[in-house]
Amino acid sequence: MFPSFSLRYAHLPARMSAECAPTPVTKPQLVAFNHALAEELGFDAAAFDAGQAADALSGNAPPEGSAPLAMAYAGHQFGNFVPKLGDGRALLLGEVVDREGQLRELQLKGAGRTPFSRGGDGRAPLGPVLREYLVSEAMHALGIPTTRALAAVTTGERIVRSLAEPGAVLTRVASSHLRVGTFQYFAVRRDVEAVQILADMAIERHYPHLESLSGSERYLSLLEAVIARQAELVARWMGVGFIHGVMNTDNTTISGETLDYGPCAFMDTFDSDTVFSSIDQRGRYAFSNQPHSAQWNLARFAETLLSLLDEDRERAIKMATDAIETFPEHFEASFGAVKRAKLGLLGVEADDELLAQQLLDAMQAGHADYTLTFRRLADVLESEEGESRLIELFDTPDAIASWLVQWRERVAREDVDTATIVARLRATNPAVIPRNHQVAHALKAADDQNDYALFESLLAAVTRPFEDPDGEVDYRQPPQSNEQVLRTFCGT
Numbered sequence: 001m002f003p004s005f006s007l008r009y010a011h012l013p014a015r016m017s018a019e020c021a022p023t024p025v026t027k028p029q030l031v032a033f034n035h036a037l038a039e040e041l042g043f044d045a046a047a048f049d050a051g052q053a054a055d056a057l058s059g060n061a062p063p064e065g066s067a068p069l070a071m072a073y074a075g076h077q078f079g080n081f082v083p084k085l086g087d088g089r090a091l092l093l094g095e096v097v098d099r100e101g102q103l104r105e106l107q108l109k110g111a112g113r114t115p116f117s118r119g120g121d122g123r124a125p126l127g128p129v130l131r132e133y134l135v136s137e138a139m140h141a142l143g144i145p146t147t148r149a150l151a152a153v154t155t156g157e158r159i160v161r162s163l164a165e166p167g168a169v170l171t172r173v174a175s176s177h178l179r180v181g182t183f184q185y186f187a188v189r190r191d192v193e194a195v196q197i198l199a200d201m202a203i204e205r206h207y208p209h210l211e212s213l214s215g216s217e218r219y220l221s222l223l224e225a226v227i228a229r230q231a232e233l234v235a236r237w238m239g240v241g242f243i244h245g246v247m248n249t250d251n252t253t254i255s256g257e258t259l260d261y262g263p264c265a266f267m268d269t270f271d272s273d274t275v276f277s278s279i280d281q282r283g284r285y286a287f288s289n290q291p292h293s294a295q296w297n298l299a300r301f302a303e304t305l306l307s308l309l310d311e312d313r314e315r316a317i318k319m320a321t322d323a324i325e326t327f328p329e330h331f332e333a334s335f336g337a338v339k340r341a342k343l344g345l346l347g348v349e350a351d352d353e354l355l356a357q358q359l360l361d362a363m364q365a366g367h368a369d370y371t372l373t374f375r376r377l378a379d380v381l382e383s384e385e386g387e388s389r390l391i392e393l394f395d396t397p398d399a400i401a402s403w404l405v406q407w408r409e410r411v412a413r414e415d416v417d418t419a420t421i422v423a424r425l426r427a428t429n430p431a432v433i434p435r436n437h438q439v440a441h442a443l444k445a446a447d448d449q450n451d452y453a454l455f456e457s458l459l460a461a462v463t464r465p466f467e468d469p470d471g472e473v474d475y476r477q478p479p480q481s482n483e484q485v486l487r488t489f490c491g492t
């Protein structure tokens, strides 16, 4: 049933990881399996067996050819450097070559203690496992680079957090789990050889167009490429109202994929200062602070590469600083493109940025829902009734009505007919995002009643985000005031 594993990471120098067998669980049960992703990864669909999948993906019987290991990494957590974090509850099984020839890593998250566990139990609660499953698959469907969810298996054991909760294991798939923190772990130990091995692996896996470069140019180009990809990623997050919540350097990938769905959430009502995470007390990772946080993380990445940039420390620092200072331009270019697309614009005019900003200002002042506002722009072009549906989202109808006059004028200058713009808007602005209150309902039913019906219907809706759903629950709707979920937790 499983494709064959290559053991690239396992074959790196021993100091980069720790071999570690998963800790068996009492009664593994497969509660979610992503058949489409399995197909992409080269699983044999005809040989699929839920019992065998549960045994393998709980860690009770690791798939043949895999060699479970915990990766070493460090990280800045909320600005404080921790020189040794590492996979304390995740085990890399190995890599598989997917149907497009790309290497993909399979990791079991929640598979038991590892040499990096410190005081932790190595386990994951069911709620956060299902949350990561839902949100990462929604992100993928929204077209945003992300780790994926292949499976969720309950363990039959309860684990103690604030209360006793069911335990589970998530199978996470990533193009790699290389993080800024992986580089930091070796840089802080002055292990330049290891940093170079990681950098070369990152180029081979994620930036193959840099393979022909050598020396300083090679690693400076890697830094610049990661900067560009992270800038683009954060711009894409912000285009859908996503707040990562824990943008520590150990959660910042080199591939530019979204990693770690602990306290993340999508905002409903637009407010650029929104924070959900209960541990982010100072708003370090607030919605509009995300570009700044990403740039800070990338500066930490740049520091790890200094010895590869130039023998002369001063010159290396200058090169790294110049690269890091380009982040705002990359971000503004990416976010500008995201916002123009959300307004249905392909052409570029000088005032587009201002037009977008005025809409955000109107949303903020009028307490409008971010996702629905953009989604209903298409309706505005179709009918007067559509226009009313948009305006009713705002507490301040005059401000949005006058903005719409300007927007219509701008749209009229695009070189295509209205139907094309309407189609463009509906393909860009999702109808459905995994709203926090719906995620909470789905998790609660699974946690408390072992009932996965809501999880499944929500998953079906969020993985077709550009379709208007017609199921029993209207997943487009923002929460009523008594349904709002304003706090999220790390899920460790």
Ligand code: AMP
Binding pocket: 085, 086, 087, 088, 089, 090, 116, 117, 118, 119, 120, 121, 122, 123, 124, 250, 251, 260, 262, 490, 492
């Ligand atoms: P995270 O919040 O998942 O990014 O994890 C941060 C660090 O804490 C990583 O080194 C994790 O491996 C570790 N960690 C999180 N939860 C646990 C747990 N239940 N047991 C052991 N280590 C954990």
Ligand code: MG
Binding pocket: 250, 251, 260
């Ligand atoms: Mg993490």
